Amino acid sequence: TRGIADPFCFGYFGFLVGFFLRQDYRGRLPLVVRQPVVAAPLAILFASSFLLVSTFVRVIDSGIAGLDYAVTLTWAHLIPLLLEGLAAGLVVQGVYLLSPRLRPVHAAHQTPPYSRTLSRRLLFLFVPLIIIMTFVQVYAVTATILGMAISDAVDEMARDANSAAEDVPYFIHTGQGLIAEFANDETLRQHDNPTALQNCLRGDLRTVAFFDQLMLFDGDGQRLAMYPPESVGDPDLTREEEKLLQRVLRNGAPQISTVHYSQRREPILAFMAPVENPETNERFGAMLGRTRMTVNPELDRALAGLQWTRDRGEGFMVDRTEWKVVAHSDPALLLSDWEVEEEAPRIATVLRGWAYESRNPRDNTRQLVYYLPVEGHPWAIVIRLPFEVVLEQATQIATPLLFLQLLLGGGLVVVIPLATRWLTRPLTQLAAAADRIAEGDLTQPIQVPGDDEVSRVGDAFEGMRVRLKDRLEDLSLLLRVSQAVSATLELPKGMPFILEGALKATRAQVARIVLLSADGDPQMVMARGEPREGLGALDRALATEARDVDSPLIIENLARARTVADPATLEGVIKAVIALPVRTKDQVPAVMWVGYGEPRQFDTSEIDLLSTLASQTAVLVDNARLFQAAEGGRRRLAAILSSTSDAVLVTDRDDRILLLNPAAERAFGVGGDAVVGKRVSEAELAPALARVFEEPLSPSEALTEEVPLPDGRTLYASVSAILSADGERIGRVAVMRDITHFKELDEMKSDFVATVSHDLRAPLTFMRGYATMLPMVGELDEKQHEYVEKILRGVGQMSNLIDDLLDLGRIEAGVGLEREPCHLGAILVEAVDSMRARAVAKGLTLRLEPAEDVAVVAGDATLLRQAISNLVDNAIKYTSSSGTVTVGLLVRDQQAVVQVSDTGIGIAPDDQVRLFEKFFRVKRRDTMGIQGTGLGLAIVKSIVERHGGRVWVDSELNKGSTFYISLPMMSETELAEDN
Structure with a gap:
């Protein structure tokens, strides 16, 4: 509208669109409103009210006409705006479909305000419905009354127009009659007397007040006379008058001109008649009569009847041939253009004319136009009435009705919430009660007055509250009993809680538990309540009856159960009982029963509660039995651990110490309380033991390590995993035996071997020398050659054995061990190349796989080459023959791992345990012909351990073996320092 309020209207529209797209309420309606194709048109509908108000404010001075203008303009803009909004919504909807992440809301989380209570739901349903119905009724009343007002206005306009239409022929006929009467005057035939002619014209003009000027012409069209005279009147003919004169002189028929301007620019209508002799029909000339449209009394009278229809209308006459205004109360509008709107919808057709709606060209306001063609004449009557007049009349009629409608609608809007609140108050009370119940408050009763459905629901809620309260009290009781039972493992301490709980829950007179022996005989009784004495016979009878049944034994009237107990002995004491077997997995260790002073019927909840208490009793009995068994086992285990001479250490899965036996405390010189709970590495026991616990351990293997003690003793530690029932590792156990004596024996053996090896070297050298010199003494025969070769072979084997023993001793003593950066890749190449000839000679494939990465370790390259060569030689x-030996190098977690794999005979699991011991050789039929000293793998182990690494084997019988050497790699810092 280009008004000052336009920015606010657009801002309001943008706010609405943003709100509709970003609201994250749950439900179908919010989901539909969140779609752009719906949000944009809906926002336009709401924003149009702003447009209506802003438009009306600009023309508020016009009153009801301004309101009509604002409504009409808003309605005219609404359809295009809705189409624009729909198009924009479709575009944004397509963008959201192609890229869903652009949606401002992906999932709704909030509950709509109208769905949070039942009262709001009803209000959301009824209030908009009432408002819509009110607006529909207001619209219907307004439209009906407006139609009636329009109909009345059109009827009045039609009456005024029809009256004026009847005056038009009279006006025309009057002019024609007068001019014809004047033309028949005999005086006009006296052409030779101009004065008489002028006097005659003057007399005719003054006879009737119709014409403003009369002129007489002869047969040649020359003016003979005129009145008023030339000095006063208009002597010149217009073109249209000249044409009329020619037709009259030629045809002799009277003529009427159209309304046109005179030479003096005055709207005139000309009447012309021939001047003839009525007896001879001789034509002497023609008479012209002029009347001005602004002062003709007959025309003024007809126009006066067209004005002030409903005090605001205006009427005029138009010439249908040229669509010019020929008669109007405003002289300035005479001969102005006006044309009927043939295509405009006709409101009504009344009295040969019709009415339609148009716009006032001066102020663009609505107006009613009634158009009536004059029958038999090319003129038409037009009456225009401002639509404001119709609206004012409709307003006067509709105001009381509309006020009544709005009053009723407003009353309903006020009454409906009050009625809704009154109707939903019981439901609100029920909802509040449900909330209290959900929060655990069961103390307040629920009371809903009345006998309707809501009241019955309230009664059901009250019953549910009472039952739930009883149930929660039972559960609370069971919880307290369960906590008390779980807190003790002794029957004398736990049973009273169960018995007191049974008394409190059932309001019984006495509660008793009869403990049974393994044979099912009553052994001991625990009781609560009164009486406690004199019930032994009933205890035995109930125990005997209940121990062999699976369900509770219910006796509602003990006097009738003569098979259970003699009524005479129980007279006045117990009248009803319920007995339950206390059943564990495989036996019935006890029977629990409660007694009542009067006969009664037991409900299901009471029986269920007692059954639960019986189950708690079974748990307590079972726990006590298990505890006694576990305590006995613990004592036996403690005795075993205390008496054994081996040190035992147990840790959890995080290597925290759980147990040290006395032997371990004495071995490490610590107290168990000081180290229990600490990690092995933090307990300061022994570094070697801490290293063993830091190494990864599979469930199926055990780690062994020699643990030197500060006092010089040595322990042999074997660490194994502790597995749970489902195979999960839950800790470790280390068993350590004192092997100091064995170490001393091993050192003595090593010294002896070293001495013997050193003492044997010289004799062996003599033997080899003299044996090789035998051929120099004389030629030997074939048998002698065979003996000499056997002697040399035996001497060579003994020399190799002595060399291996000396090497092993030197390695274990650390003599000559150098520390320098060694490239394992290069060492592998040298070792493999040195063995390639032997592999080819045996028909094997010796393959060296490319290393994954560069591995540099600190050590003695010669010894490392010897260790790898020994493994390749063994493989x-x-x-x-035709087998394969593969050598490779891997890098894992700063560890260089050398692996030597073969496709040979494999090693049995029992032999793998002793494989790296000195002088150990696998004894199998297929290995008898393979020569060796049994020291090669021992030398490998000694070399690897001297370099801080470890060696192990992974083998499967008859499928091959893989030996691994793992050595720590040098860090970048160590390499930089060494460089």
Whole structure:
């Protein structure tokens, strides 16, 4: 509208669109409103009210006409705006479909305000419905009354127009009659007397007040006379008058001109008649009569009847041939253009004319136009009435009705919430009660007055509250009993809680538990309540009856159960009982029963509660039995651990110490309380033991390590995993035996071997020398050659054994061990190349796989080469022809791992345990022909351990073996310092 309020209207529209798209309420209606194709048109509908108000404010001075203008303009803009909003919504909807992440809301989380209470739901349903109905009724009343007002206005306009239409022929006929009467005057035929002619014209003009000027012409069209005279009147003919004159002189028929301007620019209508002799029909000339449209009394009278229809209308006459205004109360509008709107919808057709709606060209306001063609004449009557007049009349009629409608609608809007609140008050009370119940408050009763459905629901809620309260009290009781039972493992301490709980829950007179022996005989009784004495016979009878049944034994009237107990002995004491077997997995260790002073019927909840208490009793009995068994086992285990001479250490899965036996405390010189709960590495026991616990351990293997003690003793530690029932590792156990004596024996053996080896070296040298010199003494025969070769072979084997023993001793003593950066990749190449000839000679494939990465370790390159060569040599020895030996290098977690794999005969699991011991050789039929000293793998182990690494084997019988050497790699810092 280009008004000052336009920015606010657009801002309001943008706010509405943003709100509709970003609201995250749950439900179908919010989901539909969140779609752009709906949000944009809906926002336009709401924003149009702003447009209506802003438009009306600009023309508020016009009153009801301004309101009509604002409504009409808003309605005219609404359809295009809705189409624009729909198009924009479709575009944004397509963008959201192509890229869903652009949606401002992906999932709704909030509950709509109208769905939070039942009262709001009803209000959301009824209030908009009432408002819509009120607006529909207001619209219907307004439209009906407006139609009636329009109909009345059109009827009045039609009456005024029809009256004026009847005056038009009279006006025309009057002019024609007068001019014809004047033309028949005999005086006009006296052409030779101009004065008489002028006097005649003057007399005719003054006879009737119709014409403003009369003129007489002869047969040649020359003016003979005129009145008023030339000095006063208009002597010149217009073109249209000249044409009329020619037709009259030629045809002799009277003529009427159209309304046109005179030479003096005055709207005139000309009447012309021939001047003839009525007896001879001789034509002497023609008479012209002029009347001005602004002062003709007959025309003024007809126009006066067209004005002030409903005090606001205006009427005029138009010439239908040229669509010019020929008669109007405003002289300035004479001969102005006006044309009927043939295509405009006709409101009504009344008295040969019709009415339609148009716009006032001066102020663009609505107006009613009634158009009536004059029958038999090319003129038409037009009456225009401002639509404001119709609206004012409709307003006067509709105001009381509309006020009544709005009053009723407003009353309903006020009454409906009050009625809704009154109707939903019981439901609100029920909801509040449900909330209290959900929060655990069961103390307040629920009372809903009345006998309707809501009241019955309230009664059901009250019953549910009472039952739930009883149930929660039972559960609370069971919880307290369960906590008390779980807090003790002794029957004398736990049973009273169960018995007191049974008394409190059932309001019984006495509660008793009869403990049974393994044979099912009553052994001991625990009781609560009164009486406690004199019920032994009933205890035995109930125990005997209940121990062999699976369900509770219910006796509602003990006097009738003569098979259970003699009524005479129980007279006045117990009248009803319920007995339950206390059943564990495989036996019935007890029977629990409660007694009542009067006969009664037991409900299901009471029986269920007692059954639960019986189950708690079974748990207590079972726990006590298990505790006694576990305590006995614990004592036996403690005795075993205390009496054994081996040190035992147990840790959890995080290597925290759980147990040290006395032998371990004495071995490490610590107290158990000081180290229990600490990690092995933090307990300061022994570094070697801490290293064993830091190494990864599979469930199926055990780690062994020699643990030197500060006092010089040595323990042999074997660490194994502790597994749960489902195979999960839950800790470790280390068993350590004192092997100091064995170490001393091993050192003595090593010294002896070293001495013997050193003492044997010289004799062996003599033997080899003299044996090789035998051929120099004389030629030997074939048998002698065979003996000499056997002597040399035996001497060579003994020399190799002595060399291996000396090497092993030197390695274990650390003599000559150098520390320098060693490239394992290069060492592997040298070791493999040195063994390639032996592999080819045996028909094997010796393959060196490319290393994954560069591995540099700190150590003695010669010894490392010897260790790898020993492994490759072993693989070649125990792999048959056409087999494969593979050597590779891996890098894992700063550890260089050398692996030597073969496809040989494999090693049995029992032999793998002792494989790296000195002088140990696998004794199998297929290895008898393979020669060796049994020291090669021992030398490998000694070399690897001297370099801070470890060696192990992974083998499967008859499928091959893989030996691994793992060595710590040098860090970048150590390499930089060494460089």
